[in-house]
Amino acid sequence: MYIESKAFIDWIVKELKAKKLPNKDDEYICNCPFCDAKENHWDYTINTKKMIMNCWRGFDPRCESGHTIPTLITLYYDIPFKQAIDFIKKNFRGEDSLQRVKKRLKNIDERRILEITEEKVVWSMPYESESILDAQSKKAQKALRWLLDVRKIPLEVVEALEPRYLGSDTHKKWERYRNRIFFPVSSNGNKAWLAYSTRKKSTKKNPKTMNPPGHILACTFYLYDWYVTSDEPILLHEGLFDAVRFFMFGFNSLAGWGTTVSSEQIELLNALPAKEVVVCYDPDATKLKQDKKGKWTCRAYKVAENLRNYYFGDVSVMKLTRDDPDRTAFKEAKTAYENRMRFGDRFWRLRRLKENLR
Ligand SMILES: [Zn+2]
Structure with missing residues (x-):
C-alpha cells in the first residue's frame, strides 16, 4: 500500500x-x-x-x-x-507495488514480473533432507547437538521450528547446499528456506547462510506466519537466531535477513494486526555515524525512516549498547524458559497457533 x-x-x-x-x-x-x-x-x-x-x-x-x-x-x-x-x-491510495515494478522494468516481459510480485513463490525443501528431531545420520545428530549446545535453543523450540538436515549423499543439484541445516521460511503464502552452515567461519566458497536463487527472501520474514493474530509490537531482527532468541521470550519477533526492508516486506508488516514495529538490530547497525551530508545516522535509522513512510503503525529503534540481542536474550533465557515451563505461557500459545495454521 x-x-x-x-x-x-x-x-x-x-x-x-x-x-x-x-x-x-x-x-x-x-x-x-x-x-x-x-x-x-x-x-x-x-x-x-x-x-x-x-x-x-x-x-x-x-x-x-x-x-x-x-x-x-x-x-x-x-x-x-x-x-x-x-x-x-x-x-489516498497510490499505485501499488506491481505498478511501480512494471514502471521500473518497462522492458521486461510482464509474465516474469507477475511471478515475482503477485503469485506466491514456493521453494520446497529438498526431499532428501531428514528431520533433525529424529536424525538417523551421524551428521544430522551432530547438527541437532549444535542447535542445542552451541546456539542454546531448547529442544521444544527446535521442535517448533522444524529444521531439516541435508547430508552429503544427495542429488547433484543440491551440491552447493549439502551438509547444512534447512530452516523453513513461510510468509503469507510465500515459502522458502534458509540453509545454515554449522561451520564457524564464513568463506566465499562456503558462506554461512544460503538461500534459494532469486528474489524470494526479500518477500519473506522468518517466523512471519506465527503472528497472524497477535497485535503486540513486532520486533524486527537481522538474522534468524536473533529472532529465535526473542521468540523464546514470547515476543513477536521476525527476522528480515539483514539491515534493509523491501517494499514487499513492508506490505507483509501492514497485513499483520500489530500496530508497532521495533527495529532491533545489532549494535553496529545502531551506532551513529556521519553520512556524506554530515547528518548523524545509522542503518537502523534508515530502515526506520523507510518504514515510517510506508508502514501504517508506529516505528521505533531499540538500541542495544552492550551485547547483541543474541547474548542479551541468552543471559535471561534460562530463567525465562524455566518460568515458561512452570507456568506455561505465550510460547505454547504461539505453537498452538502455528498448528492451527496447517
Ligand atoms: Zn495542536
Missing part, C-alpha cells in the same frame, strides 16, 4: 485549509485541527514527502506528539485505527 502524496495534499488543502510554504517543496502549514481552531496561529506543519505532521503548540493531548497519516486520520475523524486505514486506502 502506497500513499499518493497528491491525494493527501488535496485532502489537507480542502479539509484543513492548509497552505504551501513558499520556499519549501514539500511543506504545508495550517491551523492545528485539535488545539487551534479559531486563533489562526498557523502552527501545524505538514511534510507531504515524509508524511509526518507536527503541532508546534501541542495544547491538546491529541497533538502533543506529532502525527503520521494514520494517527492524524484516526484522531481527526475520531474513528478506530482500522477504520482510518480503510479511509486511507480508499482516499
Whole structure:
C-alpha cells in the first residue's frame, strides 16, 4: 500500500485549509485541527514527502506528539485505527507495488514480473533432507547437538521450528547446499528456506547462510506466519537466531535477513494486526555515524525512516549498547524458559497457533 502524496495534499488543502510554504517543496502549514481552531496561529506543519505532521503548540493531548497519516486520520475523524486505514486506502491510495515494478522494468516481459510480485513463490525443501528431531545420520545428530549446545535453543523450540538436515549423499543439484541445516521460511503464502552452515567461519566458497536463487527472501520474514493474530509490537531482527532468541521470550519477533526492508516486506508488516514495529538490530547497525551530508545516522535509522513512510503503525529503534540481542536474550533465557515451563505461557500459545495454521 502506497500513499499518493497528491491525494493527501488535496485532502489537507480542502479539509484543513492548509497552505504551501513558499520556499519549501514539500511543506504545508495550517491551523492545528485539535488545539487551534479559531486563533489562526498557523502552527501545524505538514511534510507531504515524509508524511509526518507536527503541532508546534501541542495544547491538546491529541497533538502533543506529532502525527503520521494514520494517527492524524484516526484522531481527526475520531474513528478506530482500522477504520482510518480503510479511509486511507480508499482516499489516498497510490499505485501499488506491481505498478511501480512494471514502471521500473518497462522492458521486461510482464509474465516474469507477475511471478515475482503477485503469485506466491514456493521453494520446497529438498526431499532428501531428514528431520533433525529424529536424525538417523551421524551428521544430522551432530547438527541437532549444535542447535542445542552451541546456539542454546531448547529442544521444544527446535521442535517448533522444524529444521531439516541435508547430508552429503544427495542429488547433484543440491551440491552447493549439502551438509547444512534447512530452516523453513513461510510468509503469507510465500515459502522458502534458509540453509545454515554449522561451520564457524564464513568463506566465499562456503558462506554461512544460503538461500534459494532469486528474489524470494526479500518477500519473506522468518517466523512471519506465527503472528497472524497477535497485535503486540513486532520486533524486527537481522538474522534468524536473533529472532529465535526473542521468540523464546514470547515476543513477536521476525527476522528480515539483514539491515534493509523491501517494499514487499513492508506490505507483509501492514497485513499483520500489530500496530508497532521495533527495529532491533545489532549494535553496529545502531551506532551513529556521519553520512556524506554530515547528518548523524545509522542503518537502523534508515530502515526506520523507510518504514515510517510506508508502514501504517508506529516505528521505533531499540538500541542495544552492550551485547547483541543474541547474548542479551541468552543471559535471561534460562530463567525465562524455566518460568515458561512452570507456568506455561505465550510460547505454547504461539505453537498452538502455528498448528492451527496447517
Ligand atoms: Zn495542536
